[in-house]
Amino acid sequence: MKRLDGAIDFAKLLLAGGLATNPVTSAPTIDDLRAVAKRRLPRVAFDIVDGAADAEATAASNLADLREVLFEPRSLVDVSRPSTRTDAVGIPLEQPFVLGPCGLMRMLGHGGEKAAVRAAGDAGVPYTISSAANWSMEEIAAEATGPLWFQLYMYKGEGIVRDLVTRAKRIGAELLMVTVDLPVNGKRPRDHRNGMTIPPKVTRSNFLSAARHPSWLLSLVSGPPIGFRNLADIDLGGSRLSHQEYVNTKLINPSLTWDDLELVRQLWDGPLVIKGITTPADARLARRAGADGVIVSNHGGRQLDSTPSSIAALPRVVDAVAGDMSVGFDGGIRGGGDVVKALALGADYTLLGRAWAYGLAAGGGAGVRRAIDIVDSEVRQTLSLLGCPDVRDLDRSFVTYPARWHGQGRVVTEPRVSVDAVIEASQRGAGAPLDAEGQESR
């Protein structure tokens, strides 16, 4: 009998400890979710998320530079009740992170954005709908149970911008995020090699890998054809271009300037932030254009390669504008420790990008939820180990980081603002012109 009891106890231990584990819901880190995603997706889909621009140098340094921020822990501080509450542009947040905008999510299977927005709602984390989502903002909003933000690409034509902003208001988005680091699409070599298109096409280079993932293929063909459904009403005019080529060549607007933000500011009276800022001068221009905040971001290294990592760009932007406007951060966050580092360097809140997309690819909504829970628990644990019980108390005294991120040891020349811009600004009475430092000169 004793032996039987022992065997039962042993079986219980096995079940509790590992045998019955689900690799998604028991994944200990975001890297583990990434590994599951890599196994479960064909290369053409995994590389959409994992890949970046050109040599992927910026994407790599986003990750590497976060490791250059080292903690300075404090001992014997009461951390029995860590608080993660903060706010973004006046919007209260329970956790210091939101799900940032990622388009093309149906390419990862599991219903894409719809599964992700449900998981975000369950966790009470805001979900940012991308202009380039594979479901329309109305379709995503119909699944949402939590707060929504909307990310705007100012596509060519006032009509499209008006339409997107008006619809974002109608679905109840509480914040508008205008992404400005996409004057043209970055070159992503992995996508070229894999023959990645929207709608997807079977090519010699992706056929075998896709065929080995029948459940992914099935999820791709269930539902409407994959496209940019926020723009579904746009008549391609008998164009023989794919939807993706059409958006890239006909809709992305390379002639945008700061003045074009005036229209958006008129249309949207709620919180408005500019995403894709990496320099103090641009941050000041964003403030002058009427934005309430900026997001320090290099688009996860998917646009201009060989720019500084996001975390290296953060301190100078914070020093330039943090007293006047909210500063968000993304780029390379793969855990709660990274969130805490960005907040210590001066960000008010952070955005997850690939971290949640790997979760989606690994296990649909359950994977997104797991990604959120991993980051949340790691934020709390890091705060406790650091001896900082409240995220709002984080500051640079909790970390050390390379002095060169303030420009030391590098030649840093602020841009001269063009004469046209100065004349235009003074004609509009939009404030004093900026000097070479990007400061207002009177």
Ligand SMILES: Cc1cc2nc3c(=O)[nH]c(=O)nc-3n(C[C@H](O)[C@H](O)[C@H](O)COP(=O)(O)O)c2cc1C
């Ligand atoms: C697959 C994918 C799609 C993305 N789509 C958008 C988008 O539509 N709009 C946008 O502003 N940023 C987009 N981004 C960039 C993210 O919002 C974010 O800036 C970036 O992923 C942060 O870097 P990280 O993923 O390394 O954390 C996308 C990123 C990925 C990986």
